[in-house]
Every structure is written in C-alpha cells, then in structure tokens.
Amino acid sequence: PPLLSTTTAVSAIGPDGKYYPNPADDDPPEAPEDSMHGVNKFQQIQRQAARARKIQEEEYKKDQPIFIKALEETEDVPVSVNDDDAGDDLFGEIDKAIALKRQEFIKQGLIKPRPNKKPEPEIESVDELEPEEVVDLEEINELHGLTQISEDEGEEGSDEKSDFEVSDGDFSNSFDIDFDEFGKTKARIVEPKFKMSLAELLDESKVVPISVYGNLEVEISGISHDSRVVESGDLFVCCVGRNTDGHLYLSEADKRGAVAVVASKEIDIEATLGCKALVIVEDTNMVLAALAASFFRHPSRSMSVIGITGTNGKTTTAFLIKGMYEAMGLRTGMMSTVAYYVHGDNKLESTKTSPDAVLVQKLMAKMVHNGTEALVMEASSHELALGRCDEVDFDIAVFTNLTSDHLDFHGTEEEYRDAKAKLFSRMVDPARHRKIVLVNTPQGILEISSGLLGRHNIYNILAAVAVGIAVGAPLEDIVRGIEEVDAVPGRCELIDEEQAFGVIVDYAHTPDGLSRLLDYVRELAPRRIISVFGCVGESDRGKRPMMTKIATDKSDVTILTSDNPKNEDPLDILDDMLAGVGWTMQDYLKHGENDYYPPLPNGHRLFLHDIRRVAVRCAVAMAEEGDMVVVAGKGHETYQIEGDKKEFFDDREECREALQYVDELHQAGIDTSEFPWRYVVQ
Template identity: 60%
Template structure:
C-alpha cells in the first residue's frame, strides 16, 4: 500500500493553486520492491509467473485483485513447478513424470517436442467467464506502484481515479490517463490540452516536454517520466491486468508468410475447441467470429492490452499474432508474454524504417529473445533460411526447438511429396510424431512453407496429428493471398499481397509451376517506403512474366512518376526515356521477350490486363491483396483489386479467331452473356473461315444460330435480350461493332474490348490488314466528342473505355 501522504496530496492542477512536485523519494521503497515482484524479466528468474492462482473469490478487475500474477501454465485448480507437475482435479490428484518431453539430437543441438498439449493448461480465471463488461479502474497511485514505473516528478492528485489508458488524444474519454508519446509524424505532447478537454484526469509526459502550459492544462495530475514510449506498454499491461499471462500466445515473425501461418495455427486451435484470438494484417479476431478491422499488423500497446483483456473475459484461451519488425522495435510487444516464437523467413523489406538488413534482423530477433524458459517456451524455425542460426541462438539455448523446411532434409517437419494445382495443394509431411497427409486450399508452392510452419507449431505444443490436419484443411484460403477471382473466364486471375522482391519471386514461381500459356503481372510499389526494392521487383517480374504492367500502389505523398522511375530502373529505363512511347502503336519487347507497359492509373492497368487475357493465361495482380484502399496524398480512397478485376471481367466485348479451336467459341459467349450487361459479337481474324460460321458457333453458347438472328432481326446487325437480361448484339464488321459499343456507353460504364489486345492487324483470307482496336476506339471516342458540339445529333457522354493504348510501353535495347 502507498503511504497516506501519497494518497492525500493537497496539490491540484487548478489555475489558482501552486503546482508543487511530490517527492519521488517517497515512492522509492515501495516501487522498488513491487518492481522486482511484477517485472516480466524478474518473473522469468524467480518463477513468479508459475505460482498458482490466488484463491481469492473476487476476481473482478478492480482494485488490487486484478493485478495478481496469473500462472501461465496453471489451469483451474492446478499448480506447476519447473521439475514436476502436480495435477489436481475434482476427481482426485496424481503426480506425473517431470518432463513429458521427447528429446532428439539435431545439428542444432537437442530438439524437444511435447507429448502433452500445452494449450490445456491455459485459460482465464474461473470467475471471469461470462463477465464481459468488467470495468477497469484504479487510482493513479496504485497504477504507478503496480507498474513499477519510476517517475522523475509528480504533480497533483494521486488519488485521481483512472478508468482508461490512451495514447491517442482523439480516443480519450472521461477518466482516462493520457500517455503522450513522440511518434514518427507527430508528438503527443502537442495534444495535451485536447486530451484534458476530452476528459483525461491525468497525464504522463516526458522529461524534455515539461513546460508551463503542460502544467496548466487542467488535469488532476501530471506524471513526468524519462521516456514515455517505455512507460506506455508497462502501464497499459498493468492497468488491464497483464492479460497475455492468461493466454497461450503464439508469435509469428518473418518477412513473408506471417498472415497465412497465423490463420492456419488459429484454425488448428479453433477446430480443437480452443477459443483463439488473432492479431494480423488482415483483421483482428477476439473470439470465434467477433472480428475487428486491423489498424496495423501488430497493434499498439494500448489497444493490444485492451483487446487481450477482452479476450480473457470472453473465455478466449489462445492468441496467435503477427509480430512485425516495426512492432517489436517500437516496443509494442514488450509486455506480451509469448509462449511460442515462429520464424518464417527474412528477405528485404522495411529498410525505410530499419536502415539495414542487420537492424531489420535484430528487430525480429527480439521475439526469440523472449524464449527463455524451457518449460513454457518453444521455438519454431525455418532452417532453409540462411538466417535460421541467428534466430535459434536467441534466448535460452535449452528452450525446445522444432525446425521445418523444404530444402534441408534435416528439418524435423519436412514435405515428402507434394502435388500442386490451381485449386488444391496436396502435401505429405514427415514429423517426429509420424506422417501427415494434407489436402489444403492454400495454393502455390510457397504456401507449403506456411503449412509446414503451422504443423511445426502443432508438434511443438504437443497436438495430435489428426487435429493438426483437420485444422489446416479447414482453411480454404486467406483473403488476398493467392486469391482466385473466378467469373467463369477462360483464364485465371490471382490477387496476392506480395509486395517485396522475395514475395513476388515466390509468387511468380508458384504460378509458373501451374504451366500457364502466359503470365501477365500487374503491380506497383508503395510511396514513402523502401525505394531500394522497387527496381528489384521490376527485374524479377520481367524475368518471370510474359507481360508486366507497372502501375501505382498507395503513392501517398510521393510523386507516382518518381516511383515508376525507380521501378523502371530495374530494366534499364527512366520515365523520361520511356514517356515518348506512350502513344506508340508498336509493342516493343525487352531482350528476354517480356512486354513492359506502364500506367499510373491502377484501374486502367487492371482493366488492360483483363482485356489481354486469353485461354490458359494467368493474370497476377500483386501488392494490395486484401487491402480495400488506395492512399493518395493524405487521402484514403476505396479501391479493391478483387472488385476491380470482377467488374472488368463482367463487361466483355470480344470476337473469336477463324481456323482456331471451335470448341471454345460457344463457351466464351455463354460466359460473356452470364457476366455482362451487353455483349457484342463480331469478327476477329477470320482468316479463311466464313465469319458467319464463326458467329454461328459463338451464338450456340446462348442457344441461337445466325439464321435465327437474321430472320428475327433482319440482318447480321442483330440484337436480342437473353433470359438473364443481357443484351446480345451481332455485327460481322469489327469497326462498326466497336463504334456501336462506344455509342452505347454512359457515365460509369466500362467497355472491355477483348481478343486482339496489342495486335495491329485483322487477317481476312490470306491478307493481313492494318487494324488496331485502340486506334478504332480513339476515333470512335472523338466522333462522340464531336456530337457534343452539334445539337442536331444525340450527345453521348465520354465513358471510361478499356483502351490499353493509353499505356506507355518500353523499348528494347
């Protein structure tokens, strides 16, 4: 308990009262002793986290009871010691053997996996189940004492009742403690008055920020500390009762694969009946189906502790989370008590933040530095990665380790064989406990790594093989990760979050394994992010694709042309050299045969890629994945690659070539009729085949023949409403068909001209005539524009035509 003098301070932060600091020496003995008791570092040394749960009846998170140590391995009515485990229950008690662990010699030393399920020892306090609305509150004096934070000065009333903790002034409510931190873009000390006006009763400020205006802001108390960013996670964790100590926490770090791996591990736990939370790039899960939008990959300290407290109170047993390098470096994970650390891989990314790859690696290594207790902690490492030894060496060498990999056969979790398709991945996995046969909806070879990581976690924590398989197979896919966009088109469209050189390389390698006719890749690079990766991504895409379209991806406050300039450097160009080819009718190729296109408008770039698609192609849209926005300047606009691709696929205009596969003609028409509002059938390189016969084959897809159309509508220029409402038109003259499509266009429409793409000819008989869809569309658009100046003619608004000639093309060297 604090001394009476601390709880009855006569000083308040009113404009009429003198502001005198309380002597911090009064805090020293109490804070020092308590700091030893609750410090997470000391807990690892003195086993305070392994002490059995207090038998007090009242476990509401109010006053002192909420801050008692909770055993991480102690289930209800169970106590655990380092050497032996005593298990008590209502039926009786028994004593088990000391370890329950199996040891195996590996090139990295002893690797240990458990025969017991570690998860069975975790859960919230018994009185907390169903108590979802617990109120968190404590006096400022209690909060400081229990947190172990040592102030350099304290002003005002230490009896101020704290009912919430915030580090964002915009989120402050009545009764909150506002902790002002210095961020990358702004300083929280600039918003102290705003926080007080919103109801903050106390402030925590940095030493260098103490000024007269801080002390006159109207709060009941001001606490001065050396570093607010260090105090923030400690205070937040203390206020919410250190909820991670009541959860089984799995942290996954690495450049690529975090999102998929965390979703797989969560599914394994969920299918076993363990309520499992999730912190990830795509979303946050509290328990079951309760989902929140993810603000960032690893949440800030305050929302992380608040959400974990909610998990504990709702009966959640485990938490699986992505531990980003920035989150680890900024201390967001400082007060999180992890049980399992997983390393997926390390490749170039985030150097705009870390500066060097070495600093990037060390930031991620902080997760493994927390693995110090062989009884409670586990390491899971991808030993194919050259950085694996570094992560294995972090923390305590005696902590059990489970390795996985696809190339190193010394890995304990290793694929014996695999089968890949566009719809399923089959993999046979060798583990220390036996062999698993997995049929997964996760597509692409690189996802086998993520499956192996999830299996390794299951082995590390002692799960049954059948539970691991069932959990992995329950995941049909992860949003924006190798996500198929299927509108019945004869080619594949894949949307993926790949936004690093390594991720793009792995993605395109996985696509190539599916033996596509062509690979068409669309991607951009984020503004105000690592510039060094931009040329690398372009070089990789050009080496592994037949067509590459460079575009924008969250340019933020950076000039999109500058970003594209950096990207083009990967193939030896600059935007200045490239720009003159924007209006060229020639489609030059890079030395390796890849066609390179550039357009800043991401929507146009996607529509162009869709328009190019032919049977057997795979179109890869990389960079955004699950994201539903485009950031331009400081504005976040709605933009979803998946939505844009679907819209482009649903509006189709096309013809079929003569003397080519006749079987695809009716199916193409049927697909177009199902997915479009208007379809115009026309000719496309009829060669020596009668165009009417080609159109006859195409019409068969919707149950018509040319004879029926001509008799019904008096000529080849026919139109008919299909049962689904789609308007079907037929015109053998491609030029007239294009003009008709342009004339139909209204504001908000999208016209897709499919079939020719880059071709600049029409083959009729043995003659190749000049014909360019882009040129024809431009002329038709100009004709419509001239109508606007002639009132005698109907006026048609200019519409967003899918005209890929607006793209700029590269020139081979």
C-alpha cells in the same frame, strides 16, 4: 492483482470456461490463480478445457433421468429402419427417432418395454388433402424459431443499425457478432472496463518517474497516446514519433477529458491544463507498453500466446495455427494484418493493421474476458522495434523467413534482422532454463491435403505443424485443423467468374514474395503471365527497380502502376521502378507518342499506368484463354491512399468488375503491342 472492472453488461465467460456474473464497481472478481507449478500455459489450458468438458458431461448426466422418464411414458412404436416410407414428414421423423431411442434404452436395461395399445379402428372415409394442407408451414417455422417477415415490414419495423449508422451516444459495453457457422445465434462479446488509481498503476508497472505533480490517487479509466481518441478519465501518454510529438497535443487531450498525463518534458499543469496529475519520465515511448499491460492486468499471462514473425507468410501461418488450435477444442483468437478475432468467427473491426502497445493489451484483455484460451499473433518488425510487444508473454515464437524489406524504417538489413530477433530474445526466461536432451521419437507420417495455392504455402504448413508438435497436439487434430483452412483473404486468392483464363490476387509486396508468387504461377504452365503491381510511396525505394526486374523476367506482360503513393508523386515512383529495366519515364513516354511499345530484350512487354484501376482492367482485357493474370501488392487491403485521402479500393472487386466487360474488350482487338488506353471502362 484483482481485476478491476465496471462492466454492467451480461455475464461473460472466464478463462477457465465458466460463466461469471459482471462485477459490481466495489466488488471486482479476482483473477484465477495459477497454482500449477511446473506446468506450461498450454497444459494449463488443456486441463481447464478438460474440466469444462467434465462439467458439461455432468450436466448431461444430471438431465438424463428426466429424458429416461419421458421415454418411459412414451408408447412403443413399431419402426422399420429400412422402411423408406417411414417418417415422410417432420413429425414422422421425430416419432421415428423417439422409437429408436426407446429400443436402444430397452436393450441397455434403462427402461422396460410397455405393451402397445390396441390400434384405433381405421376411418374408411377420409378426404384426400393437398400437401400444403397437411403441413402447416407457418406452424413448423414457429417450432424452429423462424418468423417470416415481409420486406416492407422488415424495413419499417427494424430497429437495428449498422456500424456506420450508430451515433456516439449509442455505444454500449457490449456488441453482437454473428456466428457464421450456424447462422442462428449471435455471440455477445463483452467489452471489459478497467479502472485503477494512478499510484497503483505506477506501482504495478514498476515505472520509476523522475518527478510527480498533483493527485496520484486520481482514478484512471483508460490509457491513450492519441489525443484524437482520448475519453474522459483517460491517462494521456505523450509519445514522441518520427513525424510528430505528443506533447504538442496536450491541450486537445485535456479538452477531451484526460485526468492525468505522462510526459518527458516539464509542464505547468496548473497554468495550462485542467488535469489532476502529471508524471515525468525519461522516455514516454519506453513506458507505454508497461503501463498498458499493467492497466489491463497482463492478459497475455492468461492465454497461450503464439507469436509469428518473418518477412512473408505470417498471415497464412497464423490462419493455419488458429485452425489447428480450434481443432483441439481451444477457443483461439487472432491478431493479424487481415483481421482481429476474439475467438472462432467472432471478428472485430479495426482501422489499424498494426496495433500499438495499448491496442495490443486492450484486445488481449477483451479476449481473456470473453473466454479466449489461446492467441495467434503476428509480430511485425515495426511492432517489435517500437516495443509494442514488449509486455506480451509469448509461449511459442515462429520464424517464417527473412528477406529485404522495410529498410526505409530500419535503415539496414542488420537492424531489420535484429528487430525480428527481439521476439525470441524476450522468451529467454532464467526461471525456465533447463538442460534439453533431444531423443528422436517419430510420431508418424502426416498426409495433409490443402486447398492453399502455391509451393511457398508448404513452408507455412510445416511451420504450423511444428507448433502443433511442440505443444503435443494430437496428429489428427493437426491434420484436421490445417485442412479446414482452404483459403486466406488476399493470399493467392483466385477470382473466378467462369472466365477462360485465371486471375490471382496476392499480397506479395517484396522482391522475394513477388518472385515466389510468379515462380508458382509459372509451374501452372499458363500460356502467358500478365502481372500488375506497384510500389508503396514514402517507403523503401531500393526494392522498386528490383521488383520490376523480377516481374519483367518472369512475366510475359508486366503493367506497372501505383500502390498507396501517399504524399509521393506516383510518376516519381514509376520512374524508380522503370530503372529495373534501364528505362526512364522520359524514354517510356516517347514510345507512347507512337501508340507502340517495343518489347524488352527478352521479348516480354512492359506498360505502365499511374491509375491502378486502369492498370488492373487493362491486364484483364489483355488476357485470353490459358493466360494467368496476377495482381500483386494489395491482397486483402481495401483502400488506396493518395495524399491525405484514403479511399475504398479492392483489387478483387476491380478484377470482378473488369471481367464483366472482358468479351467487349476482346472484340475491340486488344493486343500486347498497343496499350489499350481508349478501350478501358473508366
């Protein structure tokens, strides 16, 4: 179907790499047709990229005569390539480059040599100038497009606003994102706009309603299932969650401008609501993904989509695959728990680490509209179980591993496993069934040097390599793409302030993840391992004692603390964790009365503090030369949730702050038999 768009911003790059003007409301562009029968999406993308490169080469060839003519009009300048004195300044280097290019073109027969003019008579009396007089620095800066602005002028004359300073009325159809690689230009990411009548949406999504009331020709300009973010012209879908019911917020959605409602209960819209249409379906949760995908024109069909699921390793594997695809010259987006990228370094800010069905489709539509050719997407068990990925057309599915996690949500390990398996079951397409014969044809041996820490990252790298081989990527691109990923935020991230011991911050928040992390750290042969971790509140209680047992077995010193306790009492969480060593909170507090905590039977030490900032700083304070401090659980996260409050908190920043006081704390005589309550800088 044609892409209905009301975007009025600058031109955007289409999926085929070409520039398209923004469509008028009454004349939307049609999506490019897929006429390559029997060719998979990745091959289509490769062909599109090849065509784009060919067009670019033709543009260069078109400009070549102009360049040759300019060189013909330039006099031959004698240049010595080995002359160290040639081209000491900017303009000398330019003259040197032009002369070399002339010589190259003369050898190729593209231009003819010209006789040099007689040299100008030398001027005998020339005043010797200082270097700053010879080169006008301001003029050179202007040639480079640089303008020097004083601090006062910059502060008074700047019209730019940060994301936090922009008011609601300042939002436009596009926004700027810095291009970090060069630091000179900005990529303008265009926000596409869509509209569709309710009747068209129901037809396109194949949603069969039980009953319909009102005007089905009402125009829809957005979809939402959260009444707090409804905008004028939206379709509001009353989804039913574990803790709330969207039907309870109909009046709020109506006040914010919803023009139509999809519900699973009969509602008198004339008496209670001002919206123009009501659609009753059997299950609103089941139709949300289909409605969103149809409204945003099934964007996943216009990209090569790689889905990654598993308990651990999803984010690192996603970064590796993204790097590999970019090494192949493809504009690659990413949706992960760490960040959303349109493509390249163009990062989108979002408060949701696990996107809902509407946000998934909206983000993909934005990527397609801005020329993204491939997408690497983490698919968590929650997203799969709740149907948020049901309308995503995955081309490749990656499975990292499976260990116990999220049993508070799934109930049993079998249900958790089945949720992960949904990623693969959706890829079974009868139209693509073929008989497959595997022939062993080794392509070569890859030597990959990675800066990623930890033995477990070998498996993540192998998963990325498997994807590259599956799509027929050149081996050199596989190697180059993986080697360019030298760090992933919050994954075995080293905190280096030139201290005499190591500090690692990691996202490990499961028994298996913590065990693998501590095993890797032990391979580094530190003098001692000092670990800090907590368990999330209102979550899987069964893993709490397991993680304590693992930490105390594999760490010389363990400090238990809080990690997003939410509405659960942090001390109750710690009590569950202490069960891993056969203690209770009451047993532990008795030791604290004497300011002495006895070692565990294995000789290791165990402390606890419900304030995470204190626990992190105590761990750093205890560390001495040759030790390794491991702060686990949050990784890239930059918040702590206590009750209904969500405040900024970053383990990495806390470690850096604590390292500023480490010498002072060491002088205070901290040791591992006395918990340093009174020495911690609050």
